[in-house]
Amino acid sequence: MVTTWIAARISPGRVGAVLGRNLGALRSGPAYWLVLVSGFFEPLLYLLSIGVGVGALVGELPVGGRSLDYATFVAPAMLAVSAMSGALAETTYNFFFKMKYMKTFEAVLATPVRPVEVALGELGWAMVRGSVYTALFLVVMVALGLTSPLGALAAFPATVLVGLAFGALGMAVSTLMRGWQDFDLMSTGQFALFLFSGTFSPVTDYPAALQVLVQLTPLYHAVELVRGPAIGEAGWGLLPHVLYLLVMMAAGLLFAARRLQRTLMV
Amino acid sequence: MAAPALGLSVRSTLAVLERGLTLYRRLWRASLFGSFVLPVLFLISIGIGVGGHIGQVGGVSYLAWIVPGVMASTAFQMAVGECTYPILGDFKWTRGFHAMRATPVEVGDMVCGHLLYILIRVQIAVVVFLGVTALFGTLHSPWALVTPLVCGLVALAAAAPTMAFAASIDHDSYFALLFRFVMIPATLFSGVFFPVDRLPGLVRPLAYLSPLWHGVELNRAATLGAAPPWPVAAHLGYLLAFTAAGLAWALHAFGRRLQD
Numbered sequence: 001m002v003t004t005w006i007a008a009r010i011s012p013g014r015v016g017a018v019l020g021r022n023l024g025a026l027r028s029g030p031a032y033w034l035v036l037v038s039g040f041f042e043p044l045l046y047l048l049s050i051g052v053g054v055g056a057l058v059g060e061l062p063v064g065g066r067s068l069d070y071a072t073f074v075a076p077a078m079l080a081v082s083a084m085s086g087a088l089a090e091t092t093y094n095f096f097f098k099m100k101y102m103k104t105f106e107a108v109l110a111t112p113v114r115p116v117e118v119a120l121g122e123l124g125w126a127m128v129r130g131s132v133y134t135a136l137f138l139v140v141m142v143a144l145g146l147t148s149p150l151g152a153l154a155a156f157p158a159t160v161l162v163g164l165a166f167g168a169l170g171m172a173v174s175t176l177m178r179g180w181q182d183f184d185l186m187s188t189g190q191f192a193l194f195l196f197s198g199t200f201s202p203v204t205d206y207p208a209a210l211q212v213l214v215q216l217t218p219l220y221h222a223v224e225l226v227r228g229p230a231i232g233e234a235g236w237g238l239l240p241h242v243l244y245l246l247v248m249m250a251a252g253l254l255f256a257a258r259r260l261q262r263t264l265m266v
Numbered sequence: 267m268a269a270p271a272l273g274l275s276v277r278s279t280l281a282v283l284e285r286g287l288t289l290y291r292r293l294w295r296a297s298l299f300g301s302f303v304l305p306v307l308f309l310i311s312i313g314i315g316v317g318g319h320i321g322q323v324g325g326v327s328y329l330a331w332i333v334p335g336v337m338a339s340t341a342f343q344m345a346v347g348e349c350t351y352p353i354l355g356d357f358k359w360t361r362g363f364h365a366m367r368a369t370p371v372e373v374g375d376m377v378c379g380h381l382l383y384i385l386i387r388v389q390i391a392v393v394v395f396l397g398v399t400a401l402f403g404t405l406h407s408p409w410a411l412v413t414p415l416v417c418g419l420v421a422l423a424a425a426a427p428t429m430a431f432a433a434s435i436d437h438d439s440y441f442a443l444l445f446r447f448v449m450i451p452a453t454l455f456s457g458v459f460f461p462v463d464r465l466p467g468l469v470r471p472l473a474y475l476s477p478l479w480h481g482v483e484l485n486r487a488a489t490l491g492a493a494p495p496w497p498v499a500a501h502l503g504y505l506l507a508f509t510a511a512g513l514a515w516a517l518h519a520f521g522r523r524l525q526d
Contacts, residue, residue, distance in 0.1 A: 045446075053464055184297070205315055
């Protein structure tokens, strides 16, 4: 009931206006096309270095009863990481800057736009930006023979869900930040997830206790959800990962909207 | 106003260093992660996790093989990081360099004081890292003790031109380009994770251009007790020349920016 009440009061036009403001702000900076497109190169470089370079040292990797080429194993994980970090970059550093220093949201809220619409607009913008990167990356994966075109089509919606879940989490975390130093802790956490979520080697390599711990963290579910379709192993087994990310997205959005309401509408 | 003098005095340089250390006293807890915890986590994930599927590289375990590389790249990244936003910020947002200009501190002091500060930060991080990796049993030669010196040189070679770049730009979005097109490729393709002779022949000379590659090879020769691919003097000479060129550029860029 609460959700329908909220939904009835959300206007797509106002959410779109928040999104449009972000596009305009990006275009006002220098070399914006280059900055925008260059975000795609980061995971690609990791793929070439770790996937291809280190992959040549690794050779084949036993994963779930079959043998995978190392680059085929790493590529979907880089894709999931790219979806995560694309969404987080936008909803943490940029979001925090707009909230605390630029007072952008206070200006926005002086118009008919409401806090939940700000949250949705910011998330929407993060998704537009992140999806450009993941789509390009999938094209590269198909070109390098690391996934099939069908696998890429199936993996794309998975990356969108990953972006939505991490974007919502990022906004929720941003509303709690005290200053830039707190972001150092956040990026440490993000880097630890990057290293230990079954990204570079299968989680079954880890000791049992560590495996359980990893399975509680979000990037593990993102990697599994993206890797399944990319290597042609999609099935009902992916459902728990979908549920995990959906809950994370809903909780993050509600929390962020409430905090925005409380801190900005006094 | 006339161009600020490029002079260099020990007292003023130490004053700039002191300012850096004073600021650092308020930030060191957060930086502990970046300079120390993260490289160790990295070793566990890549060195032990992925290394478990690799076996031996060049006659030693993969972990022992990447330790000297991760050490050099930590120094490299730390130096670049300390010369981007902090430098642009002191020109543009806090105007710290303009404040210094109003004192007897000259451009040479500003540049050298900041480089000294970076050198101290890097030495602390590298020595701690070296101690931890010694516990992993990855150091095969007493020459490992020279790795902090090599890392210091890598840090200077990376810091000087980055400072110059930061002093020459007006908008921080250029840093995103620096990270993505220079720093990250240099880290990923300088022989830290896999030997550069596995790179395609056309790209390999680019790796030789990177100061990080020379640092990685010197470090690796030191911890494994083997000869580096080029003569030691050639590696060192390249790093020194790179530093000198970067320093000249930084002095020029600082001088120009402080003219207004």
